[in-house]
Amino acid sequence: MTPLTPRGTSAPQPDPETGAAVKAADRAHVFHSWAAQGQIDPLAVAGAEGAYFWDYDGNRYLDFASGLVYTNIGYQHPEVVAAIQEQAGKLATFAPAFAVDVRSEAARLIAERTPGDLDKIFFTNGGAEAVENAIRMARLHTGRPKVLSAYRSYHGATSAAINLTGDPRRWASDTASAGVVHFWAPFLYRSPFYATDEAEECARALAHLEDTIAFEGPGTIAAIILETVPGTAGIMTPPPGYLAGVRELCDRHGIVFVLDEVMAGFGRTGRWFAAEHFGVVPDLLTFAKGVNSGYVPLGGVAISAEIAATFDTRPYPGGLTYSGHPLACAAAVATIEVMAEERIVERAAELGERVLGPGLRELAERHPSVGEVRGLGAFWALDLVRNRETREPLVPYNASGEANAPMAAFAAACKKNGLWPFVNMNRTHAVPACNISDAEAKEGLAALDAALTVADEHTV
Missing domain, CATH: 3.40.640.10 (Type I PLP-dependent aspartate aminotransferase-like (Major domain))
Known part of the structure; x- marks a missing residue:
């Protein structure tokens, strides 16, 4: 996991005991959307700032999902x-x-x-x-x-x-x-x-x-x-x-x-x-x-x-x-x-033109699991495939369980590298805060690069 050094704050000390209590209360009383309640394991979040959030074990994640694509100016402005x-x-x-x-x-x-x-x-x-x-x-x-x-x-x-x-x-x-x-x-x-x-x-x-x-x-x-x-x-x-x-x-x-x-x-x-x-x-x-x-x-x-x-x-x-x-x-x-x-709208346009677009297309050149890169601004998707020629999706439409294993493995690899991804069906979206720095965007691209090697293992 990425070391915990959120911008503008002193790194909080890991507190797994509190994290366990938060998790236990969630599992006892919170009914989650879009989920089979007995099959989920929600991450207990300790805090967030800018483009990052962190858990009670001291792990920090660059949020490439912007929550559910809404923290356009980042957390805790x-x-x-x-x-x-x-x-x-x-x-x-x-x-x-x-x-x-x-x-x-x-x-x-x-x-x-x-x-x-x-x-x-x-x-x-x-x-x-x-x-x-x-x-x-x-x-x-x-x-x-x-x-x-x-x-x-x-x-x-x-x-x-x-x-x-x-x-x-x-x-x-x-x-x-x-x-x-x-x-x-x-x-x-x-x-x-x-x-x-x-x-x-x-x-x-x-x-x-x-x-x-x-x-x-x-x-x-x-x-x-x-x-x-x-x-x-x-x-x-x-x-x-x-x-x-x-x-x-x-x-x-x-x-x-x-x-x-x-x-x-x-x-x-x-x-x-x-x-x-x-x-x-x-x-x-x-x-x-x-x-x-x-x-x-x-x-x-x-x-x-x-x-x-x-x-x-x-x-x-x-x-x-x-x-x-x-x-x-x-x-x-x-x-x-x-x-x-802060000219955040202009920043999103620049981010897409200079960093995210070129960076994602460069990943596509090296990873056979990337069928297409598409997007604009701070709004991008990678269409992941088993075969570039046939464009067969990496997992079937609406896959679950074992059929979805390749995408699950890809998502797990992202998180292991300190990146929280937005994953849906056979796609991963790059939708960070619109005001992230070039360095943060490149950090996310590097984590995607590493995780895509896992997706590549499922190509033919």
Whole structure:
């Protein structure tokens, strides 16, 4: 493991006895998400700072997962922590029906950065609730029931959001009665359209979506929702022209275009919002995670003028007790100000162009287990394969148990080298804090380099 020397602090002494107590209490009382409770062994975390966290045994990890891709400014940024403390002393909580200074300021700062006329902000507690409310708004605005979403997607785990999700986490909760229709979005490396280049992939994906709209009935479709750059599903940057083509289809048929920027937003791709890369303005944009680096739960929907006007005299039938919670909004205000002052969005772009992109591509040249490198900013994925020629994934789709052993061994090797990875199916993602130093990024690349030798052992 990497020696424990977190930046800006004296290294805490290992305290395995306290760690054991924390672990015992967790196992006795905490019910974890996405897990068979009797088969997990959660790491007891003692602290975190910047791009690192550490356990009670004195092991430090460089977090290449940014929590769940949300600590865009790293852990324990002093200005954000201070803002939360100050707000707690001033007004710790207040009901959402009132105008509260910090809530108004958070909304203003977010609206200032969203594309186009997305100037009204509905606050939620996280990304899934943001998606739920965006879909409700679209259905009420259009009077239509159906929503189209991509198979390779993740939109959350609440009722509508889990049905919109394309990945296998949907299966256990999918009743096929939520008015959701899935379609194939473009992904050239594993093209469902047998395309040979980006232009062909884009054209065929748009034709497929146009056919789906036609056969479902344009007048029945309220919204199309897409992650601007899909996150958990594999960080597949859409080909040039695709999102503009979806925008045109939505305009032609009166369909609301929703972009899910829960993971890609707030600097992750080297822009405030990933939509800026493609020159596209949606009707609704969902956000969470990076809006306040995950310090206090917060999400929301940025709403266009046209959709907001639908509810000028008609009450919007939705709300949350903690919508625009003052502590969360104070964290958002401080985070956005820190990002602007420290040029963290620009840093993420530079990190991708100078360090992560070239470094990951260099790893791909030397490791036969790396089939493709893709990404931008501080948002990258390595597609791991058994065979580069056939592009067979290193493990089968949705593998578990023994079938997933190669990826489990790779993840274990990362942790042994002091790197905490983001691993999903046959992919590992490089999604560190957007403001890590070049040296820290190179430390992560070196740990990946060592771990990929384990993945290489499973190639043919």
